Amino acid sequence: MNIHQANALTLGLLFFLAVFPQRLLAQVDAQRFGNLENRVSNLEQHFPVNAEGGVAVFLFGAFCALWAQNTGRNPWLWFFLGLFFSVITVLVLLSRNSNDKLQRQAASS
Numbered sequence: 043m044n045i046h047q048a049n050a051l052t053l054g055l056l057f058f059l060a061v062f063p064q065r066l067l068a069q070v071d072a073q074r075f076g077n078l079e080n081r082v083s084n085l086e087q088h089f090p091v092n093a094e095g096g097v098a099v100f101l102f103g104a105f106c107a108l109w110a111q112n113t114g115r116n117p118w119l120w121f122f123l124g125l126f127f128s129v130i131t132v133l134v135l136l137s138r139n140s141n142d143k144l145q146r147q148a149a150s151s
Contacts, residue, residue: 102128109135113142 106124107117123131 099125099128102132106131106135109139113139 103121103123103125107121109115110120111117120131120135124135
């Protein structure tokens with residue numbers, strides 16, 4: 043490519059940018075942004091975000107892990123069980139805890 047072709051290409055590019063301003067592209071981006079905003083808003087309405095629920099689920103897992111550690115069971119297993127199956131796992135945990143107490147009382151008698 044010689045210098046005349048490079049100059050012609052540069053002038054052609056400048057002419058193209060002058061004829062088709064960036065505003066057209068910005069309008070398309072603004073429309074896409076507006077559509078995306080509407081979609082996110084609709085998703086938030088259908089699936090509300092509740093940060094407190096995440097904290098509560100984490101606390102269920104921590105409680106189960108602490109109980110497992112104190113009773114000689116695998117704390118990681120019980121943490122993840124408490125994390126994923128929160129209320130059900132705590133009910134199973136309470137049942138096991140009462141069974142453990144009954145067994146200790148029977149063994150000491």
